[in-house]
Amino acid sequence: MTITPQTAKVGDIIEPLEFGPISRKTLALYAGASGDHNPIHIDLDFARNAGFDDVFAHGMLSMAQLGRLVTNWAGQENIRALSTRFTAITPVGAVVKCSGTVTETLSQNGETLLRLKLAAHIDTDTQTLKGEALVATGE
Amino acid sequence: MGIFDRTTKGHITPAIEVTLERGALAFFAQTIGETNPIYFDPAAAQAAGHSDIMAPATYAVVLGTLADQQAQRQGQPDLLTLINGDLTVLLHGSEAYEYHGAIFANDTVTVQTEILDFNDAKGGKLEIAHVATRITHPTRGLLVSATRAIIHQLG
Numbered sequence: 001m002t003i004t005p006q007t008a009k010v011g012d013i014i015e016p017l018e019f020g021p022i023s024r025k026t027l028a029l030y031a032g033a034s035g036d037h038n039p040i041h042i043d044l045d046f047a048r049n050a051g052f053d054d055v056f057a058h059g060m061l062s063m064a065q066l067g068r069l070v071t072n073w074a075g076q077e078n079i080r081a082l083s084t085r086f087t088a089i090t091p092v093g094a095v096v097k098c099s100g101t102v103t104e105t106l107s108q109n110g111e112t113l114l115r116l117k118l119a120a121h122i123d124t125d126t127q128t129l130k131g132e133a134l135v136a137t138g139e
Numbered sequence: 140m141g142i143f144d145r146t147t148k149g150h151i152t153p154a155i156e157v158t159l160e161r162g163a164l165a166f167f168a169q170t171i172g173e174t175n176p177i178y179f180d181p182a183a184a185q186a187a188g189h190s191d192i193m194a195p196a197t198y199a200v201v202l203g204t205l206a207d208q209q210a211q212r213q214g215q216p217d218l219l220t221l222i223n224g225d226l227t228v229l230l231h232g233s234e235a236y237e238y239h240g241a242i243f244a245n246d247t248v249t250v251q252t253e254i255l256d257f258n259d260a261k262g263g264k265l266e267i268a269h270v271a272t273r274i275t276h277p278t279r280g281l282l283v284s285a286t287r288a289i290i291h292q293l294g
Binding site (some may be wrong): 011015018019032034039040049051053059060063064068070071076079080081083084138 | 204208238
């Protein structure tokens with residue numbers, strides 16, 4: 001049975017989401033679409049001069065996937081908060097695997113909310129984002 | 140020794156008006172892999188009861204960037220210039236949003252950023268700037284508040 005915000009219980013895992021593999025083209029498009037022209041993500045010469053072997057993905061491109069994970073499940077109108085820490089760099093070629101678990105039910109401003117623990121991993125050992133969201137159940 | 144200009148703590152940037160363009164919003168949605176048409180198809184958005192296509196959950200960061208670009212065009216420093224950010228050692232530490240209302244294409248919103256604080260971490264290997272951005276609409280009020288930690292990796 002599909003879990004919805006109305007039926008979810010603490011410990012439930014929501015439908016996961018994958019994005020990638022992230023190509024240089026993806027990074028170029030994200031730079032243009034987001035206005036984030038930081039050359040560390042798109043200019044190999046700049047990245048090497050800064051001491052990196054290669055360019056790496058915008059953290060916000062992965063956070064956008066956490067956003068999709070939550071809004072796909074709960075609807076944009078029900079998301080109250082979304083936050084993340086960026087815990088590792090996402091290299092070119094990575095596949096970003098996003099997951100979410102319901103950790104708490106709470107009341108805030110007269111609404112019933114679910115707290116979700118969110119994660120993005122690029123392999124089993126490397127977690128790139130450690131996040132959280134609050135979604136309204138509509139009750 | 141840090142790089143950030145810590146004398147900017149408490150500074151609030153001038154309010155900048157940004158109009159969300161439909162094409163730019165759809166391009167962003169498709170770049171992040173969005174498959175729900177309310178984010179890129181005006182007909183689908185209107186069928187769902189919205190005035191126009193909707194901004195995805197992380198679009199607030201883009202509005203901050205667009206406001207920065209607008210500030211530069213008006214001869215004002217952008218945020219990173221203001222705090223003396225150094226792109227060769229800069230990392231994004233964290234990003235957090237509180238949502239109060241949805242944002243749609245053709246909305247004109249006001250974007251304003253406050254430099255909250257600076258601190259050191261890991262024995263001085265990291266220095267961190269904390270900033271907050273508020274996105275407000277003239278009639279619908281505060282839509283999104285965002286906080287961000289920007290890190291210089293010094294060690």
